[in-house]
Every structure is written in structure tokens, then in C-alpha cells.
Amino acid sequence: MSEFSFANLTPDFILDAIESIGIYPESGLMALNSYENRVYQFKAEDNCRYVVKFYRPQRWSDEQILEEHQFAFSLQEAEVPVVAPITRDGESLFHYKGYRFTLFPSVGGRQFEMDNLDHLEILGRYIGRMHSVAGSQQFSHRPKVNCQDYLYKAKSAVLNSQLLPMHLETPFITILDRLITKTEQEYHQVEQIRLHGDCHAGNILWAGDSLMLVDLDDCRQGPLIQDLWMMLNGDRHEQAVQLDTLLSGYEEFNSFEQRQLSLIEPLRAMRMVHYMGWLATRWQDPAFPRNFSWFATDKYWEQQILALKEQFATLHEPALRLIP
Structure with a gap:
């Protein structure tokens, strides 16, 4: 097609x-x-x-x-x-x-400030409220967050795109396959609910003192941590502080199981691979070469090899822990 x-x-x-x-x-x-x-x-x-x-x-x-x-x-x-x-x-x-x-x-507003802990706590409350509603029923037609779509289909899209430089194919595929295998091992099943699915700073607006969630285009079924982990950045201590702040608001409205923490890095790996696959799949749309020209450069793929190696190493580390 x-x-x-x-x-x-x-x-x-x-x-x-x-x-x-x-x-x-x-x-x-x-x-x-x-x-x-x-x-x-x-x-x-x-x-x-x-x-x-x-x-x-x-x-x-x-x-x-x-x-x-x-x-x-x-x-x-x-x-x-x-x-x-x-x-x-x-x-x-x-x-x-x-x-x-x-x-x-x-809806007007300014972009969400990820480094503002007060904002994170308010966001946690709203996501908790969203999940308390979301868990009341399941999607019938929307897909799930799964390894087949996020890893295997994405890999096929990249390899079929002919954008991966020939001299980088072997090192790229080698580390990608290792990452996929480890991610699939670590992505254990937990209760799945309806999700925003793409809950990052670009899909949150502030208008005055009010927060607004936008763009449910990627909503799907998956583990609740999917709507929280993209708010985490920095080193492990900084991420632990951010997560603790999010959950202090979240748990006012919805319960959180700590075993979900072990899904953060597998989900991060899945998003990395899925993003590459998305760009490869859409490359025939003129808007993509125009706005993502770096995707077809040797430098990009060299950087991805390094990023995949770093994420593969992170998958072997203990899961993020909440602050005692």
C-alpha cells in the first residue's frame, strides 16, 4: 500500500x-x-x-x-x-x-515545566483522576502497548526503509536485536488500562494556574506507568524525586503498584525503537524529509547505536526505587 x-x-x-x-x-x-x-x-x-x-x-x-x-x-x-x-x-x-x-x-497556554515540582504534583493528581476513570472499562478497538508493534514492526520499518547506511547495518542490527530481546524479557504483564498514551510535556498546557491535557490521538491500552515515566529526566536521584512528587498527587485519586517501576526502562527502550520505526514508515510524506532531514545522515545512526547500547546497559540495572 x-x-x-x-x-x-x-x-x-x-x-x-x-x-x-x-x-x-x-x-x-x-x-x-x-x-x-x-x-x-x-x-x-x-x-x-x-x-x-x-x-x-x-x-x-x-x-x-x-x-x-x-x-x-x-x-x-x-x-x-x-x-x-x-x-x-x-x-x-x-x-x-x-x-x-x-x-x-x-486552547491557549504555555508549555508544561518538567522541572517544576509543584507542577509535577498537580499533574500527578490529574493523571490519577484520569486513570481512575480510565480503569472503569477497556478499549474495544484501540491497540495495546506491546512489543510486536513497538519493537518488531518498528525494526522491520527501519530495515525496509533503506535509510540505514550500509556500513552501519551490522553494528546497528546487532545491538538492536540484543535490546529487543532484553526488553521483551523485562516487559512483564501487569494490569492494563486506557491511557493517554503519549503523555509528554508537549501534550500538556498551562493557562494561568490551570493544566490542560491535549491530544489523545495515541490513546491505547497499557500499563499505567506509561503515562508517568515520560515526565522523568536527569540522573536516578532526580528521577526518584520527580516520581515521588508525581505519585504524591497521583495516589490521592488512584492506587499505584511499585512493581510498575520495573517497566520504566523497557518502555523507554520501546519508545526509542518505535520512534525510529515511525520516522521510517512516514518517510514518503514530504513533511518528514523536510523536518527530520537528520534521520538520513550517518551521524544520526551512529548516535542511535550509542544510545541503544546505553539503554541496553540501563536495562540490566536495578529498577528505579521510590524515596523511602
Whole structure:
């Protein structure tokens, strides 16, 4: 199957699509930072600001997208601060000449400060509230966080892309295979719940003193630590302090099992490999060579060999521990 192109998604086409659901833009379209989909902000005649997202075809089914929307609605109903889709005549997913799109309210704010412990504690409370709602039922159509998708499919995408320099193939594949084997050994099964799935600083906004979770596009089923570990950075002591702060807020609303801590480094390894596979898979989209040109350089792959070796060594270390 050839890679889909967004080339036909012209400004006039986008405006026609938006107007087809009874929203009439007054301002021009401002493209927002998104590579997987195409996302634009605009002001309408009703004096409200909106964000429209056009989904990449062949990625999610209608059922999977609607399940994301329903998850957002259930969180919003439970007063978890999340940006949920706007409905028109009871619908949240719209179709226009082969494209699927969704409308959201435009939410302003500044990026989340990962080194601010007060912010981390507040975030912990919100994630705890989100998981208390998320654990009430399972996804039926959304995928799980699993080794097959994050490791093996990602590896195949990289090797099939022909972007890996020939003279680096042997050292890269050697350490990648060792990392995959060790990660699969360490990624033991725990209770899986509905997750945000991509809970990093770029998907959290601050407006005044309020926090807002955005972009549930990668929501899926998985271990709850998946929505926490990306907030950790620095050395082990710094990460322990950050985790302790997150959990002090989290456990006000949801329980946390310490055996989840042993999944942090396997999940980090999975994200590293999955990211490479994602770039390789999307390389035929002109936006990717334009914005990720370093992905096709020898220097990038040399750095990845080193990063995989370091992560492989980390997988052999004791799991992060909470501060006594």
C-alpha cells in the first residue's frame, strides 16, 4: 500500500470541509505543529477559535477514532481537564470527500515545566483522576502497548526503509536485536488500562494556574506507568524525586503498584525503537524529509547505536526505587 499524501489538502479544500458542518471561518488557517495528522487553528464568524484536525488515512479506523473521542468525553464528564472534540448534531467525526476530520476548541497556554515540582504534583493528581476513570472499562478497538508493534514492526520499518547506511547495518542490527530481546524479557504483564498514551510535556498546557491535557490521538491500552515515566529526566536521584512528587498527587485519586517501576526502562527502550520505526514508515510524506532531514545522515545512526547500547546497559540495572 503506497503512502498517503496530504497534497490535496489545500486551504480552499479545508475551508470547504469546515463549512460543510456549518462552521464558517473568518480568519486564515494557521498550521499547528503536527506531522502525523494535519492540524489548523482558525477563528470563525461566531467569534470562537477552533482547531481542526484532519486524520491521516489508513492509520486509525473510524471505530478507533470514535473510541478516542468517547474516552475524551468520559474524562471531560468526570471533570478531568482534557480537550475533547466538539459535536455537531451529535457527531464528532466528520467526512468530506474522502477525508476525516474533527473540530476542537482552541486552547491557549504555555508549555508544561518538567522541572517544576509543584507542577509535577498537580499533574500527578490529574493523571490519577484520569486513570481512575480510565480503569472503569477497556478499549474495544484501540491497540495495546506491546512489543510486536513497538519493537518488531518498528525494526522491520527501519530495515525496509533503506535509510540505514550500509556500513552501519551490522553494528546497528546487532545491538538492536540484543535490546529487543532484553526488553521483551523485562516487559512483564501487569494490569492494563486506557491511557493517554503519549503523555509528554508537549501534550500538556498551562493557562494561568490551570493544566490542560491535549491530544489523545495515541490513546491505547497499557500499563499505567506509561503515562508517568515520560515526565522523568536527569540522573536516578532526580528521577526518584520527580516520581515521588508525581505519585504524591497521583495516589490521592488512584492506587499505584511499585512493581510498575520495573517497566520504566523497557518502555523507554520501546519508545526509542518505535520512534525510529515511525520516522521510517512516514518517510514518503514530504513533511518528514523536510523536518527530520537528520534521520538520513550517518551521524544520526551512529548516535542511535550509542544510545541503544546505553539503554541496553540501563536495562540490566536495578529498577528505579521510590524515596523511602
